[in-house]
Amino acid sequence: MKKIDRSNPVRTGFHQAKWDEPVIFELSQPGERGVLVNKAEKAVCEATEGTGVLPDFLKRKEAPALPEISQPRVLRHYARLAQETLGADVNIEIGQGTCTVKYSPKVNEQLANLPQMREMHPLQDESTAQGIMEIIYKTNQYFCEISGMDAFTMQPGGGSQAILGMASLVYSYFKSRGEEKQRNEIITTIYSHPSDAAAPHLKGFKIIYLHPDKDGYPDFEAFKAAVNEHTAAFFVANPEDTGVYNKNVLKFTQYMHEHGGLCAYDQANANGLLGVTRAREAGFDTCFFNLHKTFSAPHGCGGPACGAVGCADFLEPFLPAPIIRFDGDKYYYDYENAKNPYGMHKIREFNGAAQVVLKTYAWIRALGAEGLYQVAKTAVLNNNYLFKKLMELPVVDAPYIEGKQRIEQCRYTLEKLLEETGCGTADVQRRMMDFGMHYWTSHHPYYVPEPMTLEPTETPSKADLDEYIETLKYVFNEAYTDPEYLKAAPHSSVCHQLDESNMDDPEQWAVTWRAYLKKYQ
Numbered sequence: 239m240k241k242i243d244r245s246n247p248v249r250t251g252f253h254q255a256k257w258d259e260p261v262i263f264e265l266s267q268p269g270e271r272g273v274l275v276n277k278a279e280k281a282v283c284e285a286t287e288g289t290g291v292l293p294d295f296l297k298r299k300e301a302p303a304l305p306e307i308s309q310p311r312v313l314r315h316y317a318r319l320a321q322e323t324l325g326a327d328v329n330i331e332i333g334q335g336t337c338t339v340k341y342s343p344k345v346n347e348q349l350a351n352l353p354q355m356r357e358m359h360p361l362q363d364e365s366t367a368q369g370i371m372e373i374i375y376k377t378n379q380y381f382c383e384i385s386g387m388d389a390f391t392m393q394p395g396g397g398s399q400a401i402l403g404m405a406s407l408v409y410s411y412f413k414s415r416g417e418e419k420q421r422n423e424i425i426t427t428i429y430s431h432p433s434d435a436a437a438p439h440l441k442g443f444k445i446i447y448l449h450p451d452k453d454g455y456p457d458f459e460a461f462k463a464a465v466n467e468h469t470a471a472f473f474v475a476n477p478e479d480t481g482v483y484n485k486n487v488l489k490f491t492q493y494m495h496e497h498g499g500l501c502a503y504d505q506a507n508a509n510g511l512l513g514v515t516r517a518r519e520a521g522f523d524t525c526f527f528n529l530h531k532t533f534s535a536p537h538g539c540g541g542p543a544c545g546a547v548g549c550a551d552f553l554e555p556f557l558p559a560p561i562i563r564f565d566g567d568k569y570y571y572d573y574e575n576a577k578n579p580y581g582m583h584k585i586r587e588f589n590g591a592a593q594v595v596l597k598t599y600a601w602i603r604a605l606g607a608e609g610l611y612q613v614a615k616t617a618v619l620n621n622n623y624l625f626k627k628l629m630e631l632p633v634v635d636a637p638y639i640e641g642k643q644r645i646e647q648c649r650y651t652l653e654k655l656l657e658e659t660g661c662g663t664a665d666v667q668r669r670m671m672d673f674g675m676h677y678w679t680s681h682h683p684y685y686v687p688e689p690m691t692l693e694p695t696e697t698p699s700k701a702d703l704d705e706y707i708e709t710l711k712y713v714f715n716e717a718y719t720d721p722e723y724l725k726a727a728p729h730s731s732v733c734h735q736l737d738e739s740n741m742d743d744p745e746q747w748a749v750t751w752r753a754y755l756k757k758y759q
Contacts, residue, residue, distance in 0.1 A: 247705040248712045252674045253730040254328075255321035262305050262315055263751050272309035303752075322732040324676070326536065332624070332694045332706045333670065333677035340509075340697040342534045346600045350593035360588035364570055370592050371569035375562045377599045378546075384610070385505070385525050386518020387548030391557045392590035397506040399585060400526035400545025401437035401473070403558075404502040406582035407524050407549055408471045409441055410556035411500065414580040421470035421499070427456045429478035429649075432681050434504050438473060454482040454638025461490055465497050475504035476520070479681065479691065480637070481621070481644030491521025500524070506545070508532045509695050510618045510646030513611030517548070524549040533598040542591040544598075556581045562589070616696035617646045620703060624648075624694055627707050633658070633714050637686055647693030649686050656688050661717035661724050663688045669713045669724050671731035675706060 307315075325331075331339045349355070358370065378390040394400040405424070412421040424438040427448045435445045446464045451457045456474065472494045477483040484490070491501040503517045503525035509532055517525035529535045529544040549557065555578050560571035575581050589595075605613065622643045628634045633655040636648055656662040663679050670677040680689035694703060716724045728734065740746035748754035 247701075247708045249673050249705075249709070250712075252672065254324070254671075254674065254732045255318075256730075256732045257318065257322075259315065259318050259322070261751060262307065262312075265307055265311060265315060266305035268306055270306045270308050272307065272312055324671075324674075324732065326697075328674060330675050330698060330702050330706055332698060332703070333667075333675065333690075333692050337531065337678075339536060339676075340534060340695040342536050342597060343601065343604070346534070346597040349600055350596050355593055355596060358592065360592075364568070368569055370596070371562050372564075373599045374589055374592070374595050375564055375569055377595050377602070378562070380599075380602050381527060381546055381548055384508075384512065384516065385527070385548050386516040387525060388551040389554040389557060389561070390546050390548040391561065391585075392544055392546050392595055393558050393584070393586045393588070394526070394545035394547055394590065395586050396530070396543035397431070397504075397526065397528045397545045398433040398437055400506075400528070400547050401431075401433045401502075401504065402440060403545070403547040403582065403585045404473070404524045404526060405438040405441040405443065405471075406585065407547070407553050407556050408438075408500050408502065409443075410578075410580045410582050411553060412470055414556075420468060423466075423468045424471055424473055425461065425464050425469060426473045427475075427478060428685055429454075429480050429482075430473065430475040430504055431479070431506065434473040434475065438471075443470060444468075450480075450482075450638065452638075454478075454480055455484050455486065456490065458486060458489060462493060465494065465499065467498075469494070469497060469499045471500040471502050473502045473504065475506070477510070477645040477647075479647070479649055480686070481646065481648040482638050483645050487520050495521065506531050507646065507693075509693075510614050510621070512614040513607065514614050518550075524553060529594050529598045534601045535594045535597040542594050544590045544594040546590075547585075558582050558584050558586075560589070613696045614646075617694070618643075620694040620696065620698060621646050621648065621692075623700070624692060624703055624707065627703075628692075628710070631711065631714065633717075634690075646695065647691060649680060650690040650692070651686050652688040652690055655714060655717055659717040659721050661721050663690050665717070665725050665727065666690070666710075666713055668731075668733070668735065669716070669727035670709065671728040671733050673709045673712075674731075675709060 326339045326341065355370070358367065364371065374392055378392070381390045382388060391403070394403045409418060412418045422442070422444055423446055424435070424443040425446045425448060426434045427450070429450065435447070439445050448456045448460055448464065472490060474484075474490070476487050494501050501522045503520065503522040505511070505517060505525045506528040508527060512532070524547065526545050526547045527533065529546060535544070547557075555575060557575055558581070559573045559576035561575060562569055563572045576583060602610065625636070625644055625648050628650065629636065633652060634650050635654065636644075636650045652663045652666065655666075667677045667679055678691045680686060680691055698706075713724065748757050
């Protein structure tokens with residue numbers, strides 16, 4: 239038996255489960271059954287009460303085309319898919335960038351999976367939902383303390399919807415003043431999340447972009463030139479995706495306020511800021527947190543998630559209803575904001591993903607104020623250890639603030655690697671999959687050439703960081719010694735290379751099985 243060299247941290251023997259598992263509709267066999275359900279009683283079949291209020295377009299003309307498949311084959315299908323899953327329980331997730339997937343304590347997962355949570359309905363009587371209402375109420379209070387805001391809503395289903403929520407607050411505020419047509423521009427930066435432009439644009443705002451100065455800070459002179467009588471608000475992440483923190487942010491927010499505009503803080507990722515700085519002191523009127531980034535609740539591959547939107551007291555009347563209140567005896571739903579003719583009313587149904595809020599509540603309570611501050615310190619320490627080690631490599635560089643540390647992440651460039659080997663960041667990304675590691679490039683467009691965005695958060699140990707660094711070095715060396723093998727990656731991952739030529743053509747997309755059949759069958 240060959241002896242394994244444990245002194246080398248690079249997992250060259252890693253191999254993810256991989257096969258061509260069909261879509262469950264392709265496995266369907268006419269007439270095949272799993273569990274036979276008793277036929278409904280005659281009275282049920284003949285019942286018509288309630289169906290008359292449904293419009294005709296909502297009534298099915300025929301039974302849904304569900305797959306017909308036995309229980310053992312269903313079990314095998316999903317067990318195989320589970321083995322092909324990549325995630326924080328299998329991978330070192332340092333390369334997840336601004337969509338952090340960090341450790342979520344398993345006890346919190348168990349809490350969220352309790353029948354008392356699983357089987358709740360948001361429309362059940364308040365008297366039967368006091369526990370989760372208290373949790374949402376107190377989590378709101380924690381967020382007020384962490385951010386300095388006066389009120390929060392948990393309705394948004396994620397970060398982008400939270401940004402839409404902030405844009406709706408801005409619009410509602412100016413509409414209440416009769417200025418919604420005049421104040422129709424939003425200023426943001428190229429290194430803020432693209433949704434900081436996309437969501438306000440969806441709301442009807444014109445987007446003005448700021449580019450960075452030579453040190454990577456938003457250009458203040460360009461900002462002053464952009465502010466005018468049409469400016470509604472400044473939407474910005476700080477630190478931005480480069481990991482550079484704008485130390486002059488208060489100058490920006492003060493200048494915006496002097497000219498009648500509002501300031502909205504994208505704090506989706508506050509891993510390096512907890513207990514260090516708050517939105518209120520930085521001059522912001524509204525902000526949001528991603529519970530699935532900063533507060534440990536897993537992202538879940540696009541959901542479930544929660545983007546908690548907070549605001550100063552003068553914006554609270556525009557928040558969506560209902561708001562959970564406490565009268566000293568019981569928790570109750572306050573629908574007063576629904577009466578505000580200028581309010582945003584609803585950004586999503588009910589009070590958001592209650593299980594995600596529960597995980598966040600448990601995480602905050604377990605850590606306490608000192609623990610949250612320790613999270614920030616460890617996240618910054620981990621990132622700057624990673625930064626120092628990677629900047630020692632000749633193929634890695636990082637634009638802006640030369641010689642200074644980043645906050646919780648950094649956007650590097652592998653431009654030199656591409657020039658010298660023909661292998662770029664996308665090749666490195668695919669090869670890292672072969673070692674069970676996630677690696678992120680950047681949002682599009684690539685303002686930093688051949689970008690590599692890494693963010694360890696507080697989760698990984700030094701051994702995890704060292705393993706990730708050594709694996710990157712191994713892959714960089716392959717770019718020089720065996721570039722064709724690198725370009726053909728991944729070899730040992732569940733993933734494979736895709737033809738991405740149709741990614742920018744919505745006419746070729748098929749996001750559901752029904753859409754696929756219509757387009758390609």
